[in-house]
Amino acid sequence: MTNPVSARITEIFSSFQGEGPLTGERHIFIRFESCHMACVYCDESGKKGRSMSLQQVLRKIKELEKKHGPHSCVSLTGGEPLLYPDFLRKLCPALKKMKLRVLLETSGVLWRNLSKVLPCCDIISMDLKLSSVTGQNGFLKEHEAFLKIAKRKGLYIKIVVSNDLDRREYDAHVRMVAKETPWAPVFLQAAARGRRVCPDKRLWRLMEDLRRRGAGRLPGLRIGIQLHKLLNIT
Numbered sequence: 566m567t568n569p570v571s572a573r574i575t576e577i578f579s580s581f582q583g584e585g586p587l588t589g590e591r592h593i594f595i596r597f598e599s600c601h602m603a604c605v606y607c608d609e610s611g612k613k614g615r616s617m618s619l620q621q622v623l624r625k626i627k628e629l630e631k632k633h634g635p636h637s638c639v640s641l642t643g644g645e646p647l648l649y650p651d652f653l654r655k656l657c658p659a660l661k662k663m664k665l666r667v668l669l670e671t672s673g674v675l676w677r678n679l680s681k682v683l684p685c686c687d688i689i690s691m692d693l694k695l696s697s698v699t700g701q702n703g704f705l706k707e708h709e710a711f712l713k714i715a716k717r718k719g720l721y722i723k724i725v726v727s728n729d730l731d732r733r734e735y736d737a738h739v740r741m742v743a744k745e746t747p748w749a750p751v752f753l754q755a756a757a758r759g760r761r762v763c764p765d766k767r768l769w770r771l772m773e774d775l776r777r778r779g780a781g782r783l784p785g786l787r788i789g790i791q792l793h794k795l796l797n798i799t
C-alpha cells in the first residue's frame with residue numbers, strides 16, 4: 566500500500582490546459598514528483614517536490630479556486646500521478662465534493678494502479694510511449710491492458726513524436742488502439758524540450774506522414790499543439 570495521507574508534490578497551480586481536447590479550459594494542476602520512466606525528452610526529471618498532506622493540498626486548491634476560479638478540472642500530472650494510488654483515492658472524492666472534475670494525465674503504463682483509482686477519475690489522458698522515441702523499453706502490452714480499463718471513462722491519447730520514431734513500432738500501436746478504442750481522439754505531439762513550440766521541418770513532415778498512415782484506422786488521429794508554449798505561460 567502506498568501512503569494514503571501525503572504525497573510528494575512538485576507544484577500546484579492554476580493555468581490553462583495546453584494539450585488535448587480540453588485545451589483552453591482553466592484547470593488546477595497538481596504536479597506529482599517522480600516517475601517510473603526516464604524519457605529522453607522529459608522536462609520534469611529530477612525536479613524536487615515536498616511532502617504535502619491531503620489537507621494541505623485541499624487548502625491550496627480552495628485558495629486557487631477562490632483566486633482564479635471557476636476551474637473546470639483538476640489535472641493530476643507529473644511525474645507520474647499513478648505512483649500515488651492510495652493518496653488519489655482520498656484526494657479525488659474530496660475534489661468531486663468541490664464540484665471539480667478529475668483529469669488524470671499519465672504515461673499509460675501502470676494499469677494495475679489505474680484500476681484502483683478509475684472510479685474517482687472523470688477523464689484519462691494517456692500517453693503511448695514508443696521505445697524508439699523515449700529511449701526506454703517498449704510498453705505495447707501494458708498500454709493495451711491500460712486501455713482496456715481506461716476506456717470505461719472519458720479518454721484521449723497522446724503520442725510523442727521525434728525524428729527517431731520507428732514507423733513499424735508506431736503501426737503496431739495504431740493497430741492496438743484501433744482494436745481497443747477506435748473512437749478515441751489521438752494527438753501526435755512533437756517532442757520539444759523546454760519552451761520550444763515549432764519542431765523542425767523534418768519532424769513536421771514525419772508527423773504528417775504518421776497522420777496519413779494512421780488515419781484510416783483511427784478517425785480521431787490529429788496533430789496536437791501545446792497552447793501553453795504558444796502563449797508562453799506555465
Ligand code: SF4
Nearest residue numbers: 600602603604607644
Ligand atoms: S513519463 Fe512523463 S514524466 Fe515520466 S519520464 Fe516520461 S515524460 Fe517524464
